[in-house]
Amino acid sequence: MATPPRAERGLHRLLGSLAVLAGSLVVGVVAFLLLESLDALRAVGVPRFLSDEGWSPAGGPEGRFNLVPMLTGTAALTLGALLLATPAAVGAALFCRFYAPPRLAHGLRSILEVLAGVPSVVYGFWGLVTLVPLIQRLRPPGQSLLAGCLILGLMVLPTIALVSESALRSLPRPWLDGGAALGLDRWAVVRGIALPAALPGIVTGVLLATVRALGETMAVLMVCGNVVQVPASLFDPIRSLTANIALEMAYAGEHHRSALFVSGLLLMLAVGALIVLVDRLEPVRQHHV
């Protein structure tokens, strides 16, 4: 780091302090989660979180704390949402950047920005009132894994689309022109040059979407049914870890409360692991002149 000029020292210190503050907040949250989880980790023990008979903290002599159904629920929801949203979002981004006339592209981008800002409880409300009855006609009860995946997919689609579109727009012009100069048609340029080059940006968008999907609570609470079970089909109701925390945290007693913190810690670790993974996978950018 070069020595900052005297005029910038104040700014340097301020920015540095803010960065440290942000970092310490994250560390603080993880530490808090760990502290609160210790009680359950010791009293209940990790094996029981995987092998107890269902989730029923008040049931049985020592309570039942199996997290596996809800872990499966969260994982299935996130995976389903990403599978639905990613192709559509990347397609929308490609369309915006390479195929749409400028005005249409601008309009589409604006719509995506508005969609990205809609509060999640509004999505949940719409899902409960409109989407769930539609699914119910296919197969009762309507509140299901499918409803959750659709709603979550809708919520994360703008994120992926906007970040991907931004990555595509920041590609160096000469790369695309060079492709055209070599006689490649538009799709070949997109497939062979633009997509591979923009991949780190697209992956960032998918990562942001994953983190949002993992943490989504209200919408999932309203449309997924909240039944603690491992889903056997798309139409089965499920409960996510986040919905469980929202339903039970307010009144949970000691071990129960601590067990909920364990599920929160799991979510936090999952997010952390994802970020580390993507960091490792990201190819080192090599700019050839």
Next chain:
Amino acid sequence: MRKYSVSQRPFLHVLRSLARLVTVASLAWLVLACGEADHPTKGRALEGKLVLTGSSTVAPLAAEIARRFEERHPQARIDVQTGGSSRGIADARSGVADIGMASRSLKEEESDLRAITIAQDGITLVVHADNPVAALDDRQVVAIYTGEIDDWAALGGEPGTITVVNKAAGRATLEVFLEHFALDAGSVEADVIIGDNQQGIKTVVGNPGAIAYLSIGAADYEARQGAPIKLLDAGSMAPTPENVASGRFPMTRPLNFVVREAATGELSTGTGGDDSLSDLARAFLDFASSSEVHDLIAAQFFVPAAPSEHHVPAGTVETSHPDGEPSNGDAPQS
């Protein structure tokens, strides 16, 4: 002159910046906090803030009562939040809330709390308006909820899967339902688990094959607003406020405001240093128990509690009543 170089003393540099930031932040916080000095509730104007949390059945009624109370006392602010009866009880005990709301009577292990009953409510089974089934007996309800019967055709309705709607754990409505039908929480096979009454209503409205159990007040209100739901008779009793008032309706429960009872027997809100109930809280509880809110209770299709059921604490601050009853000269009319 000391050589300034970040790379030479990065740790100290960062530490010093952080210390400065913390100092500035603390000073700012102190200044702001001092600006909001607590006004002790004096005799004249009732002011301050009350927080009520708990049952989603009681919450709409509490919000209406709070609104009318705030009209009388513009300096008061009353905040009503839901979260379930168990939350209300836990919050009243810990002091997170000034008053907890619970839609059931207190249990033995909750003897450190005192309940003030403001209304009676019943629980009714609710199906979609298009469902031809008009009544179910206890045996059938148990069979539906344990998964023995899963098609409406077995009950005389149109063939279709029964969607069983159950309340989440921690809700008093669930506990009263289970107790009445002698069911164990683990034996209920639910298709959908809901939090508050409104979620239940929306689920039934969107699903012709659904059956749920809800507060009579909430269900009756929504049905009259035009929601396509139908309240089922319990045995031969129709789920009306009149039948609840007569005491003959099978599944009834009190709607309670819950406060902590300190060892001395004086009620306490649990907040602040002294253990006695704040004037604002006492006034609000008194107001909620009075006949002035009976129209609000009736409007929500609950039944006002009989005066003998109130456990109004001694030393209540009396507010002046519009019909000219004597007051202690405390709260002004506004």
